[in-house]
Amino acid sequence: MRExxxxxxxxxxxxxxxxxxxxxxxxxxxxxxxxxxDGRFVVSTDMLVEGRHFRFDWSTxxxxxxxxxxxxxxxxxxxxxxxxxxxxALGCPADTPVPVVEGIADxxxxxxxxxxxxxxxxxxxxxxxxxxxxxxxxxxxGQAALTRSGAGVGEVVAVSGELGWSAAGLAVxxxxxxxxxxxxxxxxxxxxxxxxxxAEVIDLFGEHIPTALTDVSDGLLADLGHLAxxxxxxxxxxxxxxxxxxxxxxxxxxxADAAQWILAxxxxxxxxxxxxxxxALPPGWRPIGVVTAGSGVTVDGTRPSGGTxxxxxxxxxxxxxxxxx
Amino acid sequence: MRExxxxxxxxxxxxxxxxxxxxxxxxxxxxxxxxxxDGRFVVSTDMLVEGRHFRFDWSTxxxxxxxxxxxxxxxxxxxxxxxxxxxxALGCPADTPVPVVEGIADxxxxxxxxxxxxxxxxxxxxxxxxxxxxxxxxxxxGQAALTRSGAGVGEVVAVSGELGWSAAGLAVxxxxxxxxxxxxxxxxxxxxxxxxxxAEVIDLFGEHIPTALTDVSDGLLADLGHLAxxxxxxxxxxxxxxxxxxxxxxxxxxxADAAQWILAxxxxxxxxxxxxxxxALPPGWRPIGVVTAGSGVTVDGTRPSGGTxxxxxxxxxxxxxxxxx
Numbered sequence: 001m002r003e004x005x006x007x008x009x010x011x012x013x014x015x016x017x018x019x020x021x022x023x024x025x026x027x028x029x030x031x032x033x034x035x036x037x038d039g040r041f042v043v044s045t046d047m048l049v050e051g052r053h054f055r056f057d058w059s060t061x062x063x064x065x066x067x068x069x070x071x072x073x074x075x076x077x078x079x080x081x082x083x084x085x086x087x088x089a090l091g092c093p094a095d096t097p098v099p100v101v102e103g104i105a106d107x108x109x110x111x112x113x114x115x116x117x118x119x120x121x122x123x124x125x126x127x128x129x130x131x132x133x134x135x136x137x138x139x140x141x142g143q144a145a146l147t148r149s150g151a152g153v154g155e156v157v158a159v160s161g162e163l164g165w166s167a168a169g170l171a172v173x174x175x176x177x178x179x180x181x182x183x184x185x186x187x188x189x190x191x192x193x194x195x196x197x198x199a200e201v202i203d204l205f206g207e208h209i210p211t212a213l214t215d216v217s218d219g220l221l222a223d224l225g226h227l228a229x230x231x232x233x234x235x236x237x238x239x240x241x242x243x244x245x246x247x248x249x250x251x252x253x254x255x256a257d258a259a260q261w262i263l264a265x266x267x268x269x270x271x272x273x274x275x276x277x278x279x280a281l282p283p284g285w286r287p288i289g290v291v292t293a294g295s296g297v298t299v300d301g302t303r304p305s306g307g308t309x310x311x312x313x314x315x316x317x318x319x320x321x322x323x324x325x
Numbered sequence: 326m327r328e329x330x331x332x333x334x335x336x337x338x339x340x341x342x343x344x345x346x347x348x349x350x351x352x353x354x355x356x357x358x359x360x361x362x363d364g365r366f367v368v369s370t371d372m373l374v375e376g377r378h379f380r381f382d383w384s385t386x387x388x389x390x391x392x393x394x395x396x397x398x399x400x401x402x403x404x405x406x407x408x409x410x411x412x413x414a415l416g417c418p419a420d421t422p423v424p425v426v427e428g429i430a431d432x433x434x435x436x437x438x439x440x441x442x443x444x445x446x447x448x449x450x451x452x453x454x455x456x457x458x459x460x461x462x463x464x465x466x467g468q469a470a471l472t473r474s475g476a477g478v479g480e481v482v483a484v485s486g487e488l489g490w491s492a493a494g495l496a497v498x499x500x501x502x503x504x505x506x507x508x509x510x511x512x513x514x515x516x517x518x519x520x521x522x523x524a525e526v527i528d529l530f531g532e533h534i535p536t537a538l539t540d541v542s543d544g545l546l547a548d549l550g551h552l553a554x555x556x557x558x559x560x561x562x563x564x565x566x567x568x569x570x571x572x573x574x575x576x577x578x579x580x581a582d583a584a585q586w587i588l589a590x591x592x593x594x595x596x597x598x599x600x601x602x603x604x605a606l607p608p609g610w611r612p613i614g615v616v617t618a619g620s621g622v623t624v625d626g627t628r629p630s631g632g633t634x635x636x637x638x639x640x641x642x643x644x645x646x647x648x649x650x
Contacts, residue, residue: 029539030403041361045448047415079358087369087460121369128374
């Protein structure tokens with residue numbers, strides 16, 4: 001990479017890319033220009049650090065690129081917005097082989113297009129440690145933003161997307177289990193490239209708009225805790241609604257606790273929201289609990305003990321890698 | 326920092342901040358929401374790595390925060406847009422004292438407000454190496470974006486802002502000179518906190534809109550090279566228009582070459598643009614050269630030898646710190 005140089009490498013990873021229609025000016029000038037037809041835009045940013053949020057011995061560069069975009073796209077979608085574009089900054093060691101950067105860029109592009117946008121610009125710098133920073137944009141299409149603060153007492157809590165499978169994949173990798181075992185394939189794939197159900201959030205709401213919405217990135221209980229706090233309510237989760245026999249079978253093999261993965265794992269980037277009990281849930285959503293008066297999150301009426309989610313600094317000692325809000 | 330935890334620290338550095346009017350939803354949800362009254366928005370991103378782009382023994386945390394915002398705001402302004410907001414991601418070691426993060430945040434806020442925006446969101450993660458990633462947004466107010474590609478043969482090249490003083494400050498620090506010497510004060514201040522002349526670009530154009538515009542971040546010749554390449558023209562710079570007696574006196578003291586600082590230094594975040602020769606230059610702009618047919622950049626008709634600017638990877642061996650596009 002040092003031989004090729006920053007500008008030549010940027011030219012190479014941008015070559016042949018087709019920008020989304022809403023990108024009015026892509027990479028190559030002082031800044032990019034994106035359309036914001038709504039007159040507003042949603043923006044979210046995440047930083048991923050090698051060894052903490054991703055590992056090159058556990059994921060391909062392409063997977064790392066996809067995941068970096070997916071988790072940021074999920075934040076945009078969790079506001080009820082359609083992803084429109086992404087800017088990325090990479091800090092990488094001077095001896096990084098060019099194909100590693102190209103692989104990350106390819107993965108980023110793949111997922112950006114899947115989410116409905118493109119990579120509209122970026123930065124590339126030398127750094128001893130690998131760092132990936134992504135900023136994602138979205139358009140609300142004239143709708144109100146779906147914040148965490150609108151949940152009301154008596155409402156239904158529902159989820160779209162998988163829970164616990166990313167944590168299971170991380171457990172497989174951490175345990176040094178045989179990653180070629182087909183029984184681990186789905187967990188590993190989910191950990192390496194989460195598949196946020198973008199379409200369920202944006203396209204299928206119809207008349208079934210949630211009162212509050214967030215994505216599950218820190219862990220279900222932690223993220224519900226943020227939502228409950230922002231809304232000034234309590235949430236009770238029904239354990240029976242969260243059981244997953246396939247995940248339990250996998251947990252047994254690793255002598256792990258599937259419930260812990262589901263409640264505290266995060267990183268699947270499922271979406272969780274609240275709806276008035278009189279409203280039918282949109283297709284693809286399943287009820288998992290209720291909004292009650294008070295504060296905090298309980299499981300079947302009991303306040304859970306033990307880890308309930310991820311926090312970057314204090315959680316750092318407990319978990320080697322894999323989490324980012 | 327590890328004791329305080331990510332969420333508590335984020336709460337602390339956001340406490341008491343007042344978001345700009347165009348920020349419809351600030352930090353605390355899955356994403357922020359900004360107004361884009363123009364129906365488009367400009368976006369630029371930069372990553373700064375400790376030891377390469379900043380050093381805690383050379384700058385205060387507050388200065389580092391200001392500079393990180395200033396260089397991104399300059400990119401937005403260089404498109405002819407008004408800065409509206411910024412999102413930031415910080416990667417910092419677990420043993421970072423909380424006041425260091427607070428100082429960086431204070432500096433970022435100070436400069437964001439100076440540029441016309443606010444810090445609308447961010448991320449905070451553990452990292453062995455300090456990394457700061459900033460993404461800046463701007464609004465064009467119904468005007469066309471001022472790209473690098475509009476320069477025409479026969480036009481005047483003009484500059485607003487200082488050139489070479491940031492490089493001089495870096496030279497003072499690199500040489501281990503007495504930083505308390507008043508003779509070095511302006512150079513050091515400029516290196517630590519560049520002062521892009523935001524107002525000259527946006528407010529004073531009036532009828533004097535440039536045909537092309539960029540900011541000087543890689544170095545004057547390098548950035549003019551990008552502009553010339555994008556416009557399919559050549560540029561000849563007049564050395565006599567660039568002399569700076571005060572800077573020359575400083576260079577003599579350090580046995581350095583002021584012309585090299587001016588032509589290749591970058592990082593002052595001056596702005597350089599092109600205007601038809603029939604158009605009067607806006608207030609605050611001074612002519613430094615002409616656009617000609619051909620390609621590349623010359624000084625008084627001669628192609629310069631030696632370093633002409635900064636490139637992150639290939640330049641890395643030559644310069645210890647201080648540059649970012």
